[in-house]
Amino acid sequence: xxxxxNTNIEELILNKIHGKVGRxxxxxxxxxxxxxxxxxxxxxxxxxxxxIEKIADHENYIGKLKIIKKYVKQExxxxxxxxxxxxxRKTIIIDTHNAVSNPFLIDRYNNIISSNMxxxxxxxxxxxxxxxxMTKLExxxxxxxxxxxxxxxxxxxxxxxxxxxxxFENQISFNDSTHNEDYINSAIVKHGWQKEFHEIYPVAYPYxxxxxxxxxxxxxxFNLMFEDVTVDIIKTDEFSDNLILSSNIxxxxxxxxxxxxxxxxxxxxxx
Numbered sequence: 120x121x122x123x124x125n126t127n128i129e130e131l132i133l134n135k136i137h138g139k140v141g142r143x144x145x146x147x148x149x150x151x152x153x154x155x156x157x158x159x160x161x162x163x164x165x166x167x168x169x170x171i172e173k174i175a176d177h178e179n180y181i182g183k184l185k186i187i188k189k190y191v192k193q194e195x196x197x198x199x200x201x202x203x204x205x206x207x208r209k210t211i212i213i214d215t216h217n218a219v220s221n222p223f224l225i226d227r228y229n230n231i232i233s234s235n236m237x238x239x240x241x242x243x244x245x246x247x248x249x250x251x252x253m254t255k256l257e258x259x260x261x262x263x264x265x266x267x268x269x270x271x272x273x274x275x276x277x278x279x280x281x282x283x284x285x286x287f288e289n290q291i292s293f294n295d296s297t298h299n300e301d302y303i304n305s306a307i308v309k310h311g312w313q314k315e316f317h318e319i320y321p322v323a324y325p326y327x328x329x330x331x332x333x334x335x336x337x338x339x340x341f342n343l344m345f346e347d348v349t350v351d352i353i354k355t356d357e358f359s360d361n362l363i364l365s366s367n368i369x370x371x372x373x374x375x376x377x378x379x380x381x382x383x384x385x386x387x388x389x390x
Contacts (some may be wrong), residue, residue: 120150122362123352124334131349131364135259138229143215143250144236146203150353150362151232151261153202159228160210163325171207216240216293218249219385226255226390231367234263235360238272238328241295244287247344248381248388251367256390258367260345266352267331269359271310275301278330280339288380293324302327337361344373 122129129150137155143162162171174186190208197204218224231254240246250260267277286295299322306313306328320326334352341348345365353360374381374389381388 121354123354124350126349126351128349128351128362128364132261135364136230136232136261139227141228141231141250141253142205143231143233144239145234145263146205156202158202160205161213161215162205162210163212163214171205171210171212173207173212215249215253216242216246219252219387224253225387226253228254228258230254230258230261232261235265237262237264238330238332239325241293241298241324241329242286242291243283243330243340244344245290245384247340248384251369251390252385252388254367256367260341260363260365260367262363263353263360264332264337264363265328266359266361267333269354270328271306271312272328272331274305274309275331277333277336280336280343283330283336283340284343287377290383295329296323298327298329299323302329332361334361337363341365344369346370 132150133152136151138157140156140158142158142160172186172189174183177183177186186207190206193204193206193208197206213221213224231250233250237243237246247260254260265272267273267275303322307317307322317326334350338348338350341350341363346368347366349364351362353362369389378389
């Protein structure tokens with residue numbers, strides 16, 4: 120594992136990410152010490168990260184039996200590998216863009232972490248505000264977002280901060296199709312990696328990368344919104360991600376500039 124920007128983000132994560140942790144998306148969180156965490160997984164039924172199934176999803180006996188067998192296998196993996204493992208029966212099924220409509224999620228977590236899912240959001244600023252809503256004010260965010268150079272987004276151009284601000288101001292929602300052509304041309308036509316995937320799943324939310332990230336625009340995005348931001352790039356033989364650690368404190372300049380827009384989404388977001 121290499122941290123390409125040589126920051127102290129690994130030490131900071133070790134010191135900051137502990138207690139009750141809300142985890143969203145994939146599992147590229149290798150530098151987190153899960154021994155210090157009480158993990159609660161949140162996800163939508165299939166967010167493009169692997170299908171999460173509940174017994175109640177199946178009406179017939181055979182379907183329910185298959186899910187029970189899957190649960191047993193997941194428990195075996197959990198006891199073998201620990202808290203890194205996701206267990207369907209322990210997963211809260213909720214679209215995190217709508218967290219602000221769920222009072223039980225207010226300040227629920229000491230820290231929030233996500234992996235390989237912010238790029239799936241058509242409105243990342245609003246998504247991050249939902250994470251702010253779920254996290255205690257003294258808490259922190261840790262996010263792993265694919266670096267476009269090392270994924271099937273490599274033929275695309277990193278999304279500008281101005282574009283993401285525009286999506287936020289215009290309250291862009293899940294039916295946004297403005298990125299489809301760019302995504303198809305990169306992921307399916309030129310790279311080919313997602314061709315078989317999209318023979319099953321539509322080119323739509325939540326199965327596509329709406330936005331494209333490198334270390335520069337993730338730094339701009341998080342520094343626009345939050346205090347105490349550290350950004351690095353992790354590179355292994357299997358993946359490469361932008362890593363971001365920030366406090367959960369919204370910048371006063373962000374609140375002042377976008378207060379009226381934030382209130383259009385929800386009066387409850389700002390602590």
